[in-house]
Amino acid sequence: MTADDFVVRPEDFLRYMRRTLHVPAAEARLPPDAVLVFGGGDLAAFRRRLRARPVRWSRWTCAGSSGGRPVAVARAPIGAPATALTVEEAAILGVRRLVSFGACGSLREDRRIGDGVIPTFAVPDEGTSRHYGRPARPRPDASLRRALAAACGARSVPYSEGGVWTMDAPYRESRSRARNLAKRGGVAVDMEASAIYALACVRRLRAAS
Secondary structure (H helix, E strand, O other), X not given: OOHHHOOOOHHHHHHHHHHOOOOOOOOOOOOOEEEEEOOHHHXXXXXXHHOOEEEOOEEEEEEEEEOOEEEEEEEOOOOHHHHHHHHHHHHHOOOOEEEEEOOOEEOOOOOOOOOEEEXXXXXXXXXXXXXXXXXXXXXXXXXXXXXXXXXXXXXXXOEEXXXXXXXXXXXXXXXXXXXXXXXXXXXXXXXXXHHHHHHHHHHOOEEEO
């Protein structure tokens, strides 16, 4: 399948912004660096931290700065399909490096509520990543992942590294599969990571969580 065969492409979203919403070209852009969140509280916290303001065309996307560098923060709906839409649109607007920040469930008894997790790979059990090359174990960008780990270490923030099981049917998560994945290096379960990593590979983005 080629790009010309797709019914709708991210470029169409950009044209919609320009022609229908009448967003000037200078405003239809995002910084290369962005944070992706999934909750209103997290969006508010990052907005304060980055001193970010909503962009003209979306109340869920804000632009600010950190260390003198422009940074965007966007809130995506929960789940792989909606998150993929958000990341596709962010990429066409200029985002090249993305860190997603959210909540997950634990696959291990020694992990407690509030513990940090930095995924090293994902196990896809959702329907989105298969449309981005069907990777068996999508992985985050190694340099971004190391940077996150270094930042946590510098601030004495405890975290675990390992696999994340991306599952978009929470009421169908089985104990047997959770135990099996934990034995194979899994530490957490979420709803978006594998789709983000698979999409990032296709769009040549750098992404970590």
